[in-house]
Amino acid sequence: xxxxxxxxxxxxxxxxxxxxxxxxxxxxxxxxxxxxxxxxxxxxxxxxxxxxxxxxxxxxxxxxxxxxxxxxxxxxxxxxxxxxxxxxxxxxxxxxxxxxxxxxxxxxxxxxxxxxxxxxxxxxxxxxxxxxxxxxxxxxxxxxxxxxxxxxxxxxxxxxxxxxxxxxxxxxxx
Amino acid sequence: xxxxxxxxxxxxxxxxxxxxxxxxxxxxxxxxxxxxxxxxxxxxxxxxxxxxxxxxxxxxxxxxxxxxxxxxxxxxxxxxxxxxxxxxxxxxxxxxxxxxxxxxxxxxxxxxxxxxxxxxxxxxxxxxxxxxxxxxxxxxxxxxxxxxxxxxxxxxxxxxxxxxxxxxxxxxxxxxxxxxxxxxxxxxxxxxxxxxxxxxxxxxxxxxxxxxxxxxxxxxxxxxxxxxxxxxxxxxxxxxxxxxxxxxxxxxxxxxxxxxxxxxxxxxxxxxxxxxxxxxxxxxxxxxxxxxxxxxxxxxxxxxxxxxxxxxxxxxx
Ligand code: HEM
Numbered sequence: 052x053x054x055x056x057x058x059x060x061x062x063x064x065x066x067x068x069x070x071x072x073x074x075x076x077x078x079x080x081x082x083x084x085x086x087x088x089x090x091x092x093x094x095x096x097x098x099x100x101x102x103x104x105x106x107x108x109x110x111x112x113x114x115x116x117x118x119x120x121x122x123x124x125x126x127x128x129x130x131x132x133x134x135x136x137x138x139x140x141x142x143x144x145x146x147x148x149x150x151x152x153x154x155x156x157x158x159x160x161x162x163x164x165x166x167x168x169x170x171x172x173x174x175x176x177x178x179x180x181x182x183x184x185x186x187x188x189x190x191x192x193x194x195x196x197x198x199x200x201x202x203x204x205x206x207x208x209x210x211x212x213x214x215x216x217x218x219x220x221x222x223x224x225x
Numbered sequence: 226x227x228x229x230x231x232x233x234x235x236x237x238x239x240x241x242x243x244x245x246x247x248x249x250x251x252x253x254x255x256x257x258x259x260x261x262x263x264x265x266x267x268x269x270x271x272x273x274x275x276x277x278x279x280x281x282x283x284x285x286x287x288x289x290x291x292x293x294x295x296x297x298x299x300x301x302x303x304x305x306x307x308x309x310x311x312x313x314x315x316x317x318x319x320x321x322x323x324x325x326x327x328x329x330x331x332x333x334x335x336x337x338x339x340x341x342x343x344x345x346x347x348x349x350x351x352x353x354x355x356x357x358x359x360x361x362x363x364x365x366x367x368x369x370x371x372x373x374x375x376x377x378x379x380x381x382x383x384x385x386x387x388x389x390x391x392x393x394x395x396x397x398x399x400x401x402x403x404x405x406x407x408x409x410x411x412x413x414x415x416x417x418x419x420x421x422x423x424x425x426x427x428x429x430x431x432x433x434x435x436x437x438x439x440x441x442x443x444x445x446x447x448x449x450x451x452x453x454x455x456x457x458x459x460x461x462x463x464x465x466x467x468x469x470x471x472x473x474x475x476x477x478x479x480x481x482x483x484x485x486x487x488x489x490x491x492x493x494x495x496x497x498x499x500x501x502x503x504x505x506x507x508x509x510x511x512x513x514x515x516x517x518x519x520x521x522x523x524x525x526x527x528x529x530x531x532x533x534x535x536x537x538x539x540x541x542x
Binding site for chain 2: 057
């Protein structure tokens with residue numbers, strides 16, 4: 052579409068751009084609490100929910116764009132894709148894991164769920180791994196993006212493990 | 226000589242006026258540009274080489290042609306990167322002048338030969354072909370080329386020759402994709418055909434498109450076009466042609482044997498793990514009209530079916 056800025060294949064480009072930003076912002080969400088520890092800025096954590104909701108927004112738009120401009124809202128195509136194409140199956144499962152997190156992101160739900168809220172929101176880790184797998188499985192020939200995002204994911208997970216380890220040492224079990 | 230299946234159909238009736246321009250005007254423009262010193266992409270063959278030759282016009286194809294700008298800016302040519310825009314952005318780094326092709330293996334007259342010499346005495350024709358990528362998109366492109374058989378015959382394949390193996394240029398200093406640490410491809414890019422497939426009149430070597438010499442991102446100075454197979458079979462920027470008795474291992478088959486076969490015939494009923502092959506997006510596409518059309522067996526080139534008589538094409542995909 053001339054002038055759209057999306058190039059010769061605008062439908063594919065739109066889906067890809069939204070997916071790329073969805074993944075980046077999801078990683079940014081996971082980076083908030085490590086950053087608050089490393090920079091000793093505990094107040095940063097207040098932004099985590101907002102960043103997470105932005106990630107969710109992009110991912111939902113990515114999904115809607117796929118439904119509309121690539122799948123043309125054809126149920127048979129969509130069902131076949133979700134069942135038969137492993138990269139879409141994992142992408143879809145990442146989306147399913149993120150939905151309850153978005154729904155329960157309000158203060159009200161946080162209060163209602165209490166300690167279980169934290170447990171529930173650990174779902175973000177498998178969701179991120181599934182999103183990364185989605186990217187890995189749809190890449191062919193070149194693996195720069197999965198490598199870079201994978202490295203970031205490992206760093207962010209590593210920092211969490213290290214932080215936990217430090218905490219355990221500071222308060223030896225009695 | 227005109228080979229028109231339906232009399233008096235002007236190409237402008239089947240292709241948008243702005244896309245199709247007459248050969249004469251192409252030649253005038255190409256020459257004028259070259260004369261004016263405008264930086265045309267350097268090619269192994271001087272622009273005048275094409276202009277000086279008669280090109281037999283194509284039989285019309287009653288489908289909308291893809292615009293030249295789409296066909297030259299949306300490419301899979303992993304030697305220059307994996308994004309569709311990478312080849313157009315980086316292929317200029319490849320020098321293609323001079324260009325030699327090595328012909329070897331089961332031939333009576335092996336040798337390394339300059340491109341112009343290789344093409345001497347071969348008549349050029351325009352062929353308007355559908356190009357179907359395994360990624361489920363497709364284009365309609367006017368190529369300029371000649372049957373593969375014409376070149377092979379010059380080198381006299383021996384009785385042992387059963388397959389033809391082609392290789393793309395391997396020159397990491399000019400092909401950034403070949404320098405990438407993240408590429409899983411074992412360069413050089415290799416493709417192959419059975420000899421009878423290569424000898425089929427529809428299989429051509431192309432040296433031009435849209436009335437001009439091939440742009441580098443489309444595989445200058447010489448590439449294969451096998452319109453009934455997925456696009457990855459149509460190997461670009463060829464430097465080696467080897468006639469063999471054993472079946473060559475083509476690059477994508479080597480990388481992902483369950484996804485890409487040796488034959489790679491367009492076949493809507495054999496699914497690919499990543500893309501349904503039942504339909505394709507035909508360029509030009511727009512955001513709200515992705516232009517999905519059903520994919521046809523052999524990409525609509527039924528005349529090749531005889532090559533595969535008795536073969537189970539779901540096994541030999
Ligand atoms: C957490 C959820 C998801 C994330 C973070 C995500 C992210 C991405 C990324 C990064 C890409 C690659 C962009 C590129 O390399 O150019 C992509 C491509 C794609 N995604 Fe997702 N995705 C998610 C969920 C989904 C879902 C639920 C679907 C559909 C059911 C989907 C369908 C696709 C498709 C079809 C492509 C490739 C388009 C093409 O072939 O060009 N994704 N996604």
